[in-house]
Amino acid sequence: MDIKTNLMTAAERLFDRNGFTATGMDRLTQAAGLSSRTLYKHVGSKVALMGLVLSEREKRFMARLEVDSIDAVFAVLEGWVRDEGARGCLFLRAYGETGGDMPEISRVVLAHKAAMRAKIADIIAQEVGGNDETNATLTEQIVVLIEGATAAAIYRGPEAVMAARKAAAIIVAQARP
Amino acid sequence: MDIKTNLMTAAERLFDRNGFTATGMDRLTQAAGLSSRTLYKHVGSKVALMGLVLSEREKRFMARLEVDSIDAVFAVLEGWVRDEGARGCLFLRAYGETGGDMPEISRVVLAHKAAMRAKIADIIAQEVGGNDETNATLTEQIVVLIEGATAAAIYRGPEAVMAARKAAAIIVAQARP
DNA sequence: GACAGTGTAAAACGTTCGTTTTACACTTGG
DNA sequence: CCAAGTGTAAAACGAACGTTTTACACTGTC
Numbered sequence: 001m002d003i004k005t006n007l008m009t010a011a012e013r014l015f016d017r018n019g020f021t022a023t024g025m026d027r028l029t030q031a032a033g034l035s036s037r038t039l040y041k042h043v044g045s046k047v048a049l050m051g052l053v054l055s056e057r058e059k060r061f062m063a064r065l066e067v068d069s070i071d072a073v074f075a076v077l078e079g080w081v082r083d084e085g086a087r088g089c090l091f092l093r094a095y096g097e098t099g100g101d102m103p104e105i106s107r108v109v110l111a112h113k114a115a116m117r118a119k120i121a122d123i124i125a126q127e128v129g130g131n132d133e134t135n136a137t138l139t140e141q142i143v144v145l146i147e148g149a150t151a152a153a154i155y156r157g158p159e160a161v162m163a164a165r166k167a168a169a170i171i172v173a174q175a176r177p
Numbered sequence: 178m179d180i181k182t183n184l185m186t187a188a189e190r191l192f193d194r195n196g197f198t199a200t201g202m203d204r205l206t207q208a209a210g211l212s213s214r215t216l217y218k219h220v221g222s223k224v225a226l227m228g229l230v231l232s233e234r235e236k237r238f239m240a241r242l243e244v245d246s247i248d249a250v251f252a253v254l255e256g257w258v259r260d261e262g263a264r265g266c267l268f269l270r271a272y273g274e275t276g277g278d279m280p281e282i283s284r285v286v287l288a289h290k291a292a293m294r295a296k297i298a299d300i301i302a303q304e305v306g307g308n309d310e311t312n313a314t315l316t317e318q319i320v321v322l323i324e325g326a327t328a329a330a331i332y333r334g335p336e337a338v339m340a341a342r343k344a345a346a347i348i349v350a351q352a353r354p
Numbered sequence: 355g356a357c358a359g360t361g362t363a364a365a366a367c368g369t370t371c372g373t374t375t376t377a378c379a380c381t382t383g384g
Numbered sequence: 385c386c387a388a389g390t391g392t393a394a395a396a397c398g399a400a401c402g403t404t405t406t407a408c409a410c411t412g413t414c
Contacts, residue, residue, distance in 0.1 A: 223403090381388105383387095
């Protein structure tokens with residue numbers, strides 16, 4: 001098994017379950033089953049590891065998001081929550097824990113949010129096909145619903161995502177010409 | 178000026194801007210202008226201070242939320258974001274940083290979420306007056322929109338709250354008999 | 355004028371942090 | 385066969401962590 005992949009899987013799990021700052025390097029080396037020397041040779045630093053974990057998660061998430069309707073987006077989200085549990089958006093958590101002033105982190109976070117937004121905008125342009133202003137408003141609202149479902153699922157579980165899905169269906173229907 | 182109030186104002190600011198775990202006690206004593214001995218005599222421990230800060234914020238937030246329409250709720254949220262900036266829900270951030278397994282914290286967090294939800298349910302029962310099932314669904318959706326506005330505002334600013342407000346108006350109108 | 359109470363400054367507690375280093379074992383290709 | 389590469393185990397680095405302690409100054413009150 002690839003050593004770096006193994007490390008990053010363990011790191012993502014620990015960061016997600018215990019927080020970034022609260023997760024020490026010894027916990028990481030122990031969970032990944034390697035020495036600190038090897039870890040540092042592979043990823044350089046803790047901040048770099050955080051960035052790599054987020055980049056990897058970004059790929060995994062965006063791959064799942066390869067759908068062509070807003071309803072399907074929320075179906076994906078619901079599946080994600082059921083598969084991986086809900087502890088809040090890992091990107092925003094990393095951003096918050098580092099105060100937003102860690103370039104290596106905030107770059108990945110903001111890039112992820114921009115990519116997600118762009119994907120939603122694409123789907124809306126294709127599914128609804130209103131004018132630019134309507135589409136922009138709708139995109140903003142769907143993004144808010146996605147963020148809200150992710151956050152509320154922490155304490156409400158998948159039900160929050162189901163509620164967001166229904167709300168999205170209503171505002172999409174409302175915006176259709 | 179009251180010494181404990183002063184401490185908690187400084188603590189809330191530092192926790193919010195830099196994260197809970199990343200904020201050390203020396204940073205807190207320095208910002209509040211007191212010795213560590215006095216700090217510990219007043220609040221006991223760092224975790225207790227975190228709990229107190231969250232309790233105080235809960236009071237402040239719920240006091241602002243004393244309104245009687247869903248639209249007004251989002252107006253309050255918009256004002257809050259403009260006044261205090263948007264770095265994500267401090268309750269959920271505390272929950273995430275402590276892995277959810279710090280009773281002193283998670284109790285305050287979950288209580289806050291329950292209180293907010295109850296307030297929203299009250300407003301809906303009074304403003305919309307549908308049947309119980311409709312009201313429950315609508316409550317869940319409004320809560321999701323509030324969480325989403327709070328989260329998305331981190332990188333989208335007040336615009337996210339405005340979008341949530343419009344979306345809320347639509348789904349409330351849709352639910353009215 | 356002793357008293358308890360409350361504050362400060364500053365050092366020290368042991369632990370843990372992220373990171374580097376030392377020393378050694380194992381493959382693998384020229 | 386040796387040289388380079390890659391891995392481990394474990395100690396060490398200085399700094400920072402949350403917390404406690406020591407020593408001392410200032411307030412009020414009996």
